[in-house]
Amino acid sequence: MEPNAATQPSDRVGPTPTRRAVLATGGGLGMAMFLAACGVGGGGSAGGGAGSGKGSIRVLVMKQAGYSEDDIRKMTSSFQGANPDITVTLDLVAYEALHDKTVAAAPAGTYDVVLIDVIWPAEFGTKRIVADVSSKWPASWKQQMLGGAVATPQYASHFYGVPWILDTKYLFFNTAHLAKAKVDPAQMDTWDGVLSAARTLKASGVTKYPLVWSWQQAEALICDYATLLGAFGGKFLDAAGKPAFNQGGGVQALEFMHQSIVDGVSNPTSTQSLEEDVRRVFSAGQASMALNWTYMYGMANDPKQSQVSGHVEIGQTPSGPGGRPGVNGSMALAVSANSQKQAAAWKYVTYLTSQPVQDKYAVSSLPVWKSSYEDPAVIKTNPAVVAQAKKQLADLILRPQVKNYNAISQVLQTEIQNALLGKKAAQQALNDAADRASTLLVS
Amino acid sequence: MSSAPAQTAPAKKARRRLRVGGKGEARFAFMLLLPAALVVFGVVLYPVARTFVVSLFNVDSPLPGSYPFVGISNYTRVFHDPSFYAVVGHTFYFTLVSTGAELVLGIAVALLLNAPLRARWFWRSLVVLPWALPTIVNGALWRWIYNGQYGALNGLLAVLHVSSTPQQWLGSPFLALNMVIVADVWKNTSIVVFFILAGLQTISPDLYEAARIDGAGAWAAFRKLTLPLLAPSIAVVLVLRTIEAFKVFDIIYVMTGGGPASGTQTVAFYTYLQAFSNQLFGYGAALAYLIVLSVFALAMVYLRILRQGQMAGVQ
Numbered sequence: 001m002e003p004n005a006a007t008q009p010s011d012r013v014g015p016t017p018t019r020r021a022v023l024a025t026g027g028g029l030g031m032a033m034f035l036a037a038c039g040v041g042g043g044g045s046a047g048g049g050a051g052s053g054k055g056s057i058r059v060l061v062m063k064q065a066g067y068s069e070d071d072i073r074k075m076t077s078s079f080q081g082a083n084p085d086i087t088v089t090l091d092l093v094a095y096e097a098l099h100d101k102t103v104a105a106a107p108a109g110t111y112d113v114v115l116i117d118v119i120w121p122a123e124f125g126t127k128r129i130v131a132d133v134s135s136k137w138p139a140s141w142k143q144q145m146l147g148g149a150v151a152t153p154q155y156a157s158h159f160y161g162v163p164w165i166l167d168t169k170y171l172f173f174n175t176a177h178l179a180k181a182k183v184d185p186a187q188m189d190t191w192d193g194v195l196s197a198a199r200t201l202k203a204s205g206v207t208k209y210p211l212v213w214s215w216q217q218a219e220a221l222i223c224d225y226a227t228l229l230g231a232f233g234g235k236f237l238d239a240a241g242k243p244a245f246n247q248g249g250g251v252q253a254l255e256f257m258h259q260s261i262v263d264g265v266s267n268p269t270s271t272q273s274l275e276e277d278v279r280r281v282f283s284a285g286q287a288s289m290a291l292n293w294t295y296m297y298g299m300a301n302d303p304k305q306s307q308v309s310g311h312v313e314i315g316q317t318p319s320g321p322g323g324r325p326g327v328n329g330s331m332a333l334a335v336s337a338n339s340q341k342q343a344a345a346w347k348y349v350t351y352l353t354s355q356p357v358q359d360k361y362a363v364s365s366l367p368v369w370k371s372s373y374e375d376p377a378v379i380k381t382n383p384a385v386v387a388q389a390k391k392q393l394a395d396l397i398l399r400p401q402v403k404n405y406n407a408i409s410q411v412l413q414t415e416i417q418n419a420l421l422g423k424k425a426a427q428q429a430l431n432d433a434a435d436r437a438s439t440l441l442v443s
Numbered sequence: 444m445s446s447a448p449a450q451t452a453p454a455k456k457a458r459r460r461l462r463v464g465g466k467g468e469a470r471f472a473f474m475l476l477l478p479a480a481l482v483v484f485g486v487v488l489y490p491v492a493r494t495f496v497v498s499l500f501n502v503d504s505p506l507p508g509s510y511p512f513v514g515i516s517n518y519t520r521v522f523h524d525p526s527f528y529a530v531v532g533h534t535f536y537f538t539l540v541s542t543g544a545e546l547v548l549g550i551a552v553a554l555l556l557n558a559p560l561r562a563r564w565f566w567r568s569l570v571v572l573p574w575a576l577p578t579i580v581n582g583a584l585w586r587w588i589y590n591g592q593y594g595a596l597n598g599l600l601a602v603l604h605v606s607s608t609p610q611q612w613l614g615s616p617f618l619a620l621n622m623v624i625v626a627d628v629w630k631n632t633s634i635v636v637f638f639i640l641a642g643l644q645t646i647s648p649d650l651y652e653a654a655r656i657d658g659a660g661a662w663a664a665f666r667k668l669t670l671p672l673l674a675p676s677i678a679v680v681l682v683l684r685t686i687e688a689f690k691v692f693d694i695i696y697v698m699t700g701g702g703p704a705s706g707t708q709t710v711a712f713y714t715y716l717q718a719f720s721n722q723l724f725g726y727g728a729a730l731a732y733l734i735v736l737s738v739f740a741l742a743m744v745y746l747r748i749l750r751q752g753q754m755a756g757v758q
Binding site: 096099100103104106107123127128129216217218267268269271272277280281284286338404406407410413414417418421423 | 503504505506507590591592593611613614615616699700701702703704705715716719720721722723
């Protein structure tokens, strides 16, 4: 081999590319591509356009609570019937994936319409992910829609969408369980009453763990905490915008949550459960009381999906010393800032959020329009829920409307779980969360 | 120089023809290599370079725009972030324990599958099954098995009269991390088994016979014969599994979402949260870069080991 190798250079014919040359060429190409990309953010278009109001649009929505996939497909197909020059492609994802998918798809302008949660307008609005539609919002909507709905897509007096799902967490209870343990359903009106009912239910052996919650390290945990924080008179932020959840009602709410686990009245699986886990446990008759979104009422009363159908009652969120505000868990349809077909997207958004469409599907999700709650046809779809919703939707508590909300929520989730698992005292956990949240709020 | 004048005309002609042919051939080879080179540099080098640039800016949106240059402050921020050390700890623990367990179990199962069993093909196909499952499915499967309320594991323990008190397998941070490791080991042991099995089949039975004649028992034969001869396979599978375990993300996302109390957050999961949930792309890029450097360092260490003939049998 050696002699041959020595003679090779003189025998070599033509410019055979060396490894170094190939690497250099490839490297050059890579660097050229690198230099060709402008800016250090994501690639893609830097702005959207109204478009012709025709063509195909792509929509990102949620496959979870609220309207079912079937509902959304039916609404879309009737929209296409009314607007034959617009074709709609629907993508449905779990709530947990909705935010990150919206962010990842934003630079490419993949979606023309996205579903946004009440906690995202500050972030998506300031970061130009969704379009400011304030100029398109008729002034009359502010009067015609419920207050909680109007607040949903709003940040700093701008509108970043149109409310579509108006929801809060209600208290669900199993009337058969209560009767068996001789608990008066009127006790469900206050958190003290709920706790005392839970102790009675446990003592009488009706359910081992009468309460089940969605306290997994996720946004669901903050929704339950917000409900209790409001009931105990706490606040997330003070008037100056600094963390206040580590004072008064915020601490009492967390102490209440932890104590319910220590006393064995809250199911220990709660710290690993999301809303669907809560629904399964409650529907299996393994819990007597649970806090959940409206959708659970229909499913827990459906004999095909529940063993407790016919025994499920829905009530307002119980009251505490600070009242009974329900967590605002509403969502809005927004037009992507990078969409090239914003006119067609807006048509779709206004169609799905219109009163006739919302009234038609009221059984899945209650309308955002005030007058719908007086409409006998809407009341008839879900009399028990409408009766409670009329009272509860007028009294909602918002989670902080700040652009770093997600980061603050993650810190709070971790520290609340530290307290729930007994690793830290409630006050200590919330102080630690407040310390980190203060830094995040100013960054 | 001296031989050149001696060359005949036909020889010169042939050489020219070769040179022309060689040029075309080289160009053809280059064209064939170009797509692969583009893919490698487009998918590997470009993102690596771009991530580095992004990590030097305070990018807080996925959209193009001008963002302030912050130098290495995203990197220094990583080391001042109290959560970072916790997630690094989880990642190292996950990597060490899962890779170790997969290796030990993998060798044991491979030895079993190499033995003259009846319906060996069946057992071998059965072992590959967990590996064939997508990680997301595997995560969802184990999440159900571990459920503290209606999970199969608690059910099994109750049926076997081991424990009638339901255990919250994913209820406390350290236990949850270990239970995620079990789920990961269940899935990934298969690939270790197949690498080791391939290695075992290259060992001649004569060697074992000779060892037996020399008076070596089963354990001595395994220690002195099987293990050294398996070294190349072990080295390769260690490289693959350590790097994969270090980057673990999807099983955590599905099974625990990083909880409880952030006890199962790993570096890759934390990076994802920072970049996509919090839109701190500059900071996320710095974290991602540190992962790349760590994986690169790991790969270098392993490649060095691989190059050592004693370990890998590769000269």
